[in-house]
Amino acid sequence: RGQQPETNLSTFRSNITMALEARLAELNQLQDKLDAAKGNYNEALDTIWLLLATALVFFMHSGFSLLEAGSVRFKNAQNILAKNLIVVTVGFLCWYAIGYPIAFGMVQNPNNFSGGTNFFMDGFWEKKETFRFWIFQGAFCATGGTIVSGAMAERTQLKGFVTYTIFMTTFIYPLVVYWAWSGKGFLNYTNDEGVRESVFGAPFLDFAGSGLVHLVGGVGALCGALIVGPRVGWCRDAGPDEFDAHSVPLCVLGTFFLWFGWYGFNPGSTMGMHTLDQAYTAGLVAVNTTISPCFAGLMVFFLRARVVQPKRLDIGGFCNGILAGLVAVTAGCANIKPWESAIIGLVGGGLYQAASMMLKRPRFGVDDVVDAFAVHGVNGFWGSIAAGLFGNPAEGIGGNGSFYGGNQLPVQIIGALLILLWSGSLSVLIFMPLRLFGLLRMSDNFQAKGADMMEHSPAKAYTAADTVLA
Numbered sequence: 001r002g003q004q005p006e007t008n009l010s011t012f013r014s015n016i017t018m019a020l021e022a023r024l025a026e027l028n029q030l031q032d033k034l035d036a037a038k039g040n041y042n043e044a045l046d047t048i049w050l051l052l053a054t055a056l057v058f059f060m061h062s063g064f065s066l067l068e069a070g071s072v073r074f075k076n077a078q079n080i081l082a083k084n085l086i087v088v089t090v091g092f093l094c095w096y097a098i099g100y101p102i103a104f105g106m107v108q109n110p111n112n113f114s115g116g117t118n119f120f121m122d123g124f125w126e127k128k129e130t131f132r133f134w135i136f137q138g139a140f141c142a143t144g145g146t147i148v149s150g151a152m153a154e155r156t157q158l159k160g161f162v163t164y165t166i167f168m169t170t171f172i173y174p175l176v177v178y179w180a181w182s183g184k185g186f187l188n189y190t191n192d193e194g195v196r197e198s199v200f201g202a203p204f205l206d207f208a209g210s211g212l213v214h215l216v217g218g219v220g221a222l223c224g225a226l227i228v229g230p231r232v233g234w235c236r237d238a239g240p241d242e243f244d245a246h247s248v249p250l251c252v253l254g255t256f257f258l259w260f261g262w263y264g265f266n267p268g269s270t271m272g273m274h275t276l277d278q279a280y281t282a283g284l285v286a287v288n289t290t291i292s293p294c295f296a297g298l299m300v301f302f303l304r305a306r307v308v309q310p311k312r313l314d315i316g317g318f319c320n321g322i323l324a325g326l327v328a329v330t331a332g333c334a335n336i337k338p339w340e341s342a343i344i345g346l347v348g349g350g351l352y353q354a355a356s357m358m359l360k361r362p363r364f365g366v367d368d369v370v371d372a373f374a375v376h377g378v379n380g381f382w383g384s385i386a387a388g389l390f391g392n393p394a395e396g397i398g399g400n401g402s403f404y405g406g407n408q409l410p411v412q413i414i415g416a417l418l419i420l421l422w423s424g425s426l427s428v429l430i431f432m433p434l435r436l437f438g439l440l441r442m443s444d445n446f447q448a449k450g451a452d453m454m455e456h457s458p459a460k461a462y463t464a465a466d467t468v469l470a
Contacts, residue, residue: 042274043129050132053268056261057139061088061146063257067319068150069461070250071370073243075450076154077461083149083161090162091142094169096120099141100134103174104182112186112199115178136268137177140213144173147217150370152224155231155447158455160440164430168220172426176212176419180204187415202400202408204415207285208269210331210383211416216423218377221368223427227435230367232447248315255319262289262326266333281334284397288333289326292345296325299349308353317353320371324352327379332387335399340390347386348379381416388412 065084069077097120105115117123124130145165152161179185187204190196196203206212234243245251266289267282300321304314328348329341336344355374359366368374388409391399400406434440446454453459 042272045274046272047129047132049273050136050268050271053264054132054136054139056264057136057143057268058261060139060258060261060265061142063254063259063261064143064146064150065254066250066257067254068146068153068370070247070254071150071245071316072153073450074246074461075452077246077452078456079158079451080149080153081461082158082456083153083156084146086158086162087145087149087165088142090165091145091169092138094166095134095138095141095174098170099174100137102171103137103141103177104133106182106184110184112184112189113178114175115182115184133271136271140209140265141169141173141177143213144168144217144220147214147372147376148221148224151221151368151372152228153369154451155442156224156228157440157442160431160434163434163439164220164224164427167426167430168217172220172423173213173216176216176422179418180206180212180415187411187418198411198415200411200414202406202411204411205335205387205398205400205408206331206384206415207334207387208266208330210327210329210380210387211419213380214327214330214376215380215384215416215419218373218375218380219420219423220427221372222366222377223424224431225366225368225373227428227431228441230365231369232444234367235362235365245316251316251319255322258323259293259326262330266330269334281397285333287338288329288336288341291338292329292333292341292348293322293325295342295345296328296349296352297322299346300324300353303350303353308357317356320356320375321349321352323375324348324379327376328383328386331383332390332399335387335391335397336401337392337395344383344386344390348382351378351382381420384412384416384419385409 061084065081068080068084072080100121101117101119102115105117105119107116118130121134124134145168148164148168149156149161180187183189186199188196188198189203198204204211231243263286267285270278270282270285272278273282297318298321301314301318304317305311325345325348328344328351329336332344333341352371352374355378356371358364359368359374366373387401388406388411389401389403391397391401391406391408392404393400393406394404400408402409431440442451452461
């Protein structure tokens with residue numbers, strides 16, 4: 001009897017321990033379920049965010065189509081629209097087969113120059129989150145070819161342009177992307193200590209593609225425009241109506257469509273939306289994507305109205321100024337404050353105007369129908385450099401600008417120059433043989449009558465062209 005209380009106490013303790021262990025096991029199970037639900041929720045949020053951003057970036061192709069169709073003469077409207085459709089369809093198939101594997105296909109022992117796996121989406125089924133990443137990056141890829149199509153409009157054969165598009169989307173653009181966005185390329189990789197760097201020091205900074213997308217396409221556009229040659233009869237002082245855009249309203253609508261799509265292009269490059277940091281970054285990026293083009297567009301509008309002859313209100317210039325500001329801010333939009341984006345836009349607008357005027361001078365005589373190089377090439381380069389000048393490291397948003405004592409500028413200059421040389425040299429190697437073998441330039445007769453009449457059905461884009469033009 002004297003030991004019964006101790007026995008009861010021991011039993012009570014045992015029961016309490018078992019109950020606590022059971023409750024602890026239940027709590028662990030609940031925590032596991034909560035973690036799994038949180039992971040699924042994060043995956044769903046990131047997928048929704050990237051698919052929305054992809055839709056906006058894809059919608060930019062409607063903007064390119066409207067802008068380029070409005071910029072050409074009505075007799076070539078269908079032809080330039082066909083090229084825009086080809087860029088998207090052929091570009092995505094090339095990205096599916098070869099482009100993505102080169103840009104992001106990680107081999108077992110990665111190198112600093114190129115990827116080499118996931119051809120035709122091999123391995124995606126085992127890692128299904130890759131599908132959303134593929135479609136988002138694929139929408140970027142097609143942009144490079146679209147930039148080139150506008151510069152060479154009205155005198156470029158379809159087969160020659162298709163050939164260049166294939167090379168652009170399978171080789172030229174994907175390799176540049178691997179260098180800076182794959183995480184393994186020589187412009188941006190993680191060293192053994194887990195620190196991001198490049199072979200030139202600091203990692204190359206290009207949040208959404210001033211250099212990787214726009215500079216690549218802009219340089220290709222310049223090479224194409226030079227090699228294919230100007231349109232028959234084109235010169236800087238051609239008649240006031242002879243080579244004017246046939247539809248300014250289409251140009252303005254195209255510009256607004258592009259600007260709208262840019263809110264997927266830039267904010268979408270957070271690549272996810274399940275953390276506060278990603279949400280705050282996307283908000284900042286959207287603001288900078290608004291401020292810079294406002295200043296750039298107004299800068300060009302003012303210069304053409306008050307400084308540059310004939311000192312008239314130029315809506316086409318206004319549109320291109322807006323696009324120049326968008327291109328310029330794209331590299332550093334996540335790492336700068338809004339007042340810095342204003343400066344980047346002002347400079348970008350001035351650079352666009354200077355480049356546009358210079359290339360049209362008799363010494364250069366570049367017939368760039370949509371000013372693709374002045375918008376995308378010049379401001380793609382400026383945007384890459386600006387990312388090395390602006391952005392205060394003390395703000396904690398990834399900036400490393402030289403104006404604040406950072407060491408970002410050297411790698412930005414080197415990276416931009418390498419991209420320029422790569423895109424330029426490869427574009428020349430592709431365009432020159434096409435021109436020599438008669439696969440690039442339309443004949444004079446073809447140009448005079450218009451590509452729509454010569455090779456499209458129906459023979460004109462408008463059923464009552466005379467009424468429209470009147």
